[in-house]
Amino acid sequence: MKVANLVNTLGHQVTQVSGVSLLKTLDVFWDISRRYFYTLAFWSLIGAKILHLYAHLFSLSPQKFLLWGPSFFYQDVLLLLLLRICVQRLSGPIAVLCALFVIPFSIIVSGMSAANFSVYVFTGAEIHWRQAKTFAGDGAAVRTLLTGLTGFLIGEALLVAGTVFTARYIHTFTGGVLHVLAWPCRWVLARLSFCLDPLLGRLRRRFQREQPLPDPRRYEQISLEDDYLNDSGDEDEGDYFLDNNHANITTAAELTNRRPSDRLLPRLLVIAFMISAVILRSIRPAEPVYLYLSGTLPLSMFFEGGTSRYTAIDISALPWNYNYLVVNSSLAAAPDWDWMTKQAGPGFEDWKKGSEVTEATGLHYDPHKSPLHISNLKNPVLESISNALTSGDVKIKHVILLKLESARADIFPLRKDSFMYRRIEETYADKKIPSSVNELIANLTPTAERLTGFPTGFDSNDTLTGNRKPYGGIAAKNAYTTSTYTLKSLAGTLCGVTPLVADFNREWEHHIYQPCLPHVLDMLNNQQETLDDTPDFTHYPWHSVWMQSVTEGYDNQDKLTPKMGFFDKKTKEILDEPNATHPVTSEEINYYGYADTELREYIRDAIDEAESNNTRLFLTHLTGTTHHPWGLPNDTYADILGNQKGSNNDLNRYLNTVGFVDDWIAEILNILEEKGIANETLIAMAGDHGLSLPNDGGITPYDNPHVGSFQVPIVLAHPHLPPVTIEAPTSSDQIVPTIIDLLVESRSLTKKSSHAAKDILSIYEGQSLIRPLIQEHGGMQDWQFTVMNTGGSWLAVRSAARPQFRLVIPLVSDVEWRFSDLNVDPYELEPISRFSLGDLALDLAKSYEQDVIDWLYEAAYVTNWWVADNWARWRYDPPVKKSDE
Known part of the structure; x- marks a missing residue:
């Protein structure tokens, strides 16, 4: 009925303004639409604030939430009164x-509110509006955002529907509140009426609507308008701050027709509420968390993040005795190596002879200067690996590194009675997986089972792998990524660094503080030796190739890959060229590009070229099929989950893509055998990040601190290596030093190259996985850091000495501290989140002994030092920070 009334009214108004001036037309349009635009803004602001508080409901103690909760609406109320x-x-x-x-304000704020609703529903995180500008002008990023269009439209539709059905009531109610708040002004003006009467008269004539007699020909139309809009309840007649009855004479008729807001009880309630809100806001502690929770939606684009501070992390709650890292730095002059050429190549700019050594240009990361560094290079190679290496059977002519998109550690391979298996069981009514589906699951990840050697508990009859014995190599069971943002994770894996603590891909424009693996291999190419006979493969030059079937246009990846040393690239942009070597045979499967299998012929070509040219291939392949929305060629999916509604549908699609990529890895292994190089190729594999989809429904690791986004597989496979499982906590920044160590220890380099490789190996911060790992040395724990997606809001830290504890640390004031104990809560169902380190410590003290509180303080203190050192290593100048005071 309300919608029909609105449509009829619009029709009558269009008839009314026919042939009149533009100003009059705008005036009429505004008259009929103003309450709707106001109500749209009202629900957008209030809805966004409710969602905002709900997202952080357990980040404050209940006492603080109840006490200061009303003051969190202070900015919203003021803005709504202004509107x-x-x-x-x-x-x-x-x-x-x-x-x-x-009008523009209402449309913009409703769009922001709907977008925030969409992102929260699909990812479990709110939008950080300070990051929104990064997506402007990035085509791939825009396509990513469009995947949430359905949720955005649903959110916008809810706001519009709420506006249509409540506009009159919201407009009238808020008008009454404003009328009450204006009453003291009117009361004062009435007492000054004698002096101000001439001025008041002019103001009334200026601001009040003139009410000329209607044209008799339009009398009926005006009556219809009044009937449909029902303006009789509006609190709009006259100016709120000027009393029409300033003569202070109240007639009996006026008493009968008084507004509800003129009555004593409504006045007392409104004024009492506003006074209480002002008092609460005035006495509320000046803590950043309260400012953040109070922020109203449109202002968050400019003031999000709360106040800043002098230190990288707010460690003001630390005990006084944490000061032992103040004067230490990990920077020093680059080491002087006798084999280094005068014109050091890419990745080795700090070794250029004659360059002035300054803190800004010449200092390099030196692990021996870092108080946090623990090296295991003096440890002997693990006995089982050493025996294989000394036998001479392990030859590494080529290296292939597979960076696996969204690869969770617990599905590489998928094991029976694991969390994922039980998650699938829950989707069936009787909690029992049918035998046909169980067979699908058993054959979902046979290649991962073969490469890792991890038993799955299934009796697989897969014909692709032929039930072969484990492939051989090193597999880490407790590995974390260096970043849950893909492009940052690439830098961590390929350059042996911890990524830059800053939002998005900034690595490409700053100083990558270690040579990436292509740089190292290029440098080894320069270590020529005089040959008396036909050289073997150890004398062949290395050639680095990058491959991905998805776009490299997202967030400046096309600038990052050459910065890491890759100039021979095969990406979606190359595959799409009219004269592409191998025309694409399938449709795009997601908003990034094609299925990974579109690269099969390019991989064959790269191997053939290396073999025919006597070069050594270093091929890095970033997979993309397991990225949201988990598309497959021909859109064919097996039914793995019983109930496929909601997030279960996403999980079913994800598991299907996991199986697809497992088959693709098996196909790559078959290509290596087909080309006759399987026995002399080292295959390194690592997930870029995990995915918390089966845990909390998160479809992306964006601002998601759940442990499922951090745990990744790490495998270094070679057919002549024994299967070795690494139980100790590891990180993906250990892959580069491990590959270099394997090249040296397997005698896959010339003597001169081996000497250079040993020197280069010594400068990396990560420990080698082929030697016993050291979790703690000299009282210092082996701290492992993960830069959380998107890089500038949160940082995760754990200690290899006590890996059950995870601490997620805020880098800005608008996110929480988060602690979890994986021994007690392995799936992080009930992590402890608080907006301050002090509050978190108080909560932990209720359940833990002092040693855990000490670990918490130690982690916060070490991380604060490390962040500043990270910025120095990358030669990154963060925004100027000010004190909270």
Whole structure:
């Protein structure tokens, strides 16, 4: 009925303004639409604030939430009152100005609210509006955002529907509140009426709508308008701050027709509420968390993040005795190596002879200077690996590194009675997986089972792998990524660094503080030796190739890959060229590009070229099929989950893509055998990040601190290596030093190259996985850091000495500290989140002994030092920070 009334009213108004001036047309349009635009803004602001508080419901103690909760709406109420003043019944130029302010504001804030709703529903995280500008002008990023269009439209539809059905009531109610708040002003003006009467008269004539007699020909239309809009309840008649009855004479008729807001009880309630809100806001502690929770939606684009501070992390709650890292730094002059050429190549710019050594240009990361560094290079090679290496059977002519998109450690391979298996069981009514589905699951990841050697508990009859014995190599069971943002994770894996603590891909424009693996291999190419006979493969030059079937246009990846040493690239952009070597045979499967299998012929070509040219291939392949929305060629999916509604549908699609990529890895292994190089190729594999989809429904690791986004597989496979399982906590920044160590220890380099490789190996911060790992040395724990997606909001840290504890640390004031104990809560169902380190420590003290509190303080203190050192290593100048005071 309300929608029909609105449509009829619009029709009558169109008839009314036919043939009149533009100003009059705008005036009429504003008159009929002002309450709707106001109500749209009202629900957008209030809805966004409710969602905002709900997202952080357990980040404050219940006492603090109840005490200061009303003050969190302070900014929203003030803004809504300002808007309500703008939408009162006005005419002429002032009405136009109000319309030009309110209409765009309402549309923008409703869009922001709907977008925040969509992102929260699909990812479990709110939008950080300070990051929104990064997506502008990035085509791939825009396509990513469009995947949430359905949720955005649903959110916007809810706001519009709420507006249509509640506009009159919200408009009237807020008008009454404003009328009450204006009452003291009117009361004072009434007492000064004698002196101000001439001025008040002019103001009334200026601001009040003139009410000429209607044209008799349009009398019926005006009656219909009043009937449909039912303006009789509006609190719009006259200016709120001027008393029409300033003569202070109240007639009996006026007493009968008084507004509800003129009565004593409504006045007392409104004024009491506003006074309480002002008092609460005035006495509320000046803590960043309260400022953040109080922020109203449109202002968050400019003031999100709360106040800043001098230190990288707010460690003001630390005990006084944490000061032992103040004067230490990991930077020093680059080591002087006798084999280094005068014109050091890419990745080795710090070794250029004659360059002035300054803190800004010449200092290099030196692990021996870092108080956090623990090296295991003096440890002997693990006995089982050493025996294989000394036998001479392990030859590494080529290296292939597979960076696996969204690869969870617990599905590489998928094991029976694991969390994922039980998660699948829960989707069936009787909690029992049918035998046909169980067979699908058993054959979902046979290649991962073969490469890792991890038993799955299934009796697989897969014909692709032929039930072969384990492939051989090193597999880490407790590995974390260096970053849950793909492009940062690439830098961590390929350069042996911890990525830059800053939002998005900034690595490409700053100093990558270690040579990446292509740089190392290029440098080894320069270590020529005089040959008396036909050289073997150890004398062949290395050639690095990058491959991905998805776009490299997202967030400047096309600038990052050459910065890491890759100039021979095969990406979606190359595959799409009209003269591409191998035309694409399938449709795009997601908003990034094609299925990984579109690269099969390019991989064959790279191997053939290396073999025919006597070069050594270093091929890095970033997979993309397991990225949201988990598309497959021909859109064919097996039914793995019983109930495929909601997030279960996403999980079913994800598991299907996991099986697809497992088959693709098996196909790569078959290509190596087909080309006759399987026995002399080292295959390194690592996930870029995990995915918390089966845990909390998160479809992306964006701002998601769940442990499922951190745990990744790490495998270094070779057919002549024994299967070795690494139980100790590891990180993906250990892959580069491990590959270099394997090249040296397997005698896959010439003597001169081996000497250079040993020197280069010594400068990496990560420990080698082929030697016993050291979790603690000299009282210092082996701290492992993960830069959380998108890089500038959160940082995760754990200690290899006590890996059950995870601490997620805020780098800005608008996210929480988060602690979890994986021994007690392995799936992080109930992590402890608080907005301050002090509050978190108090909560932990209720359940843990002092040693755990000490670990918490130690982690916070070490991380604060490490962040500043990370910025120095990358030669990154963070935004100027100010004190909270």
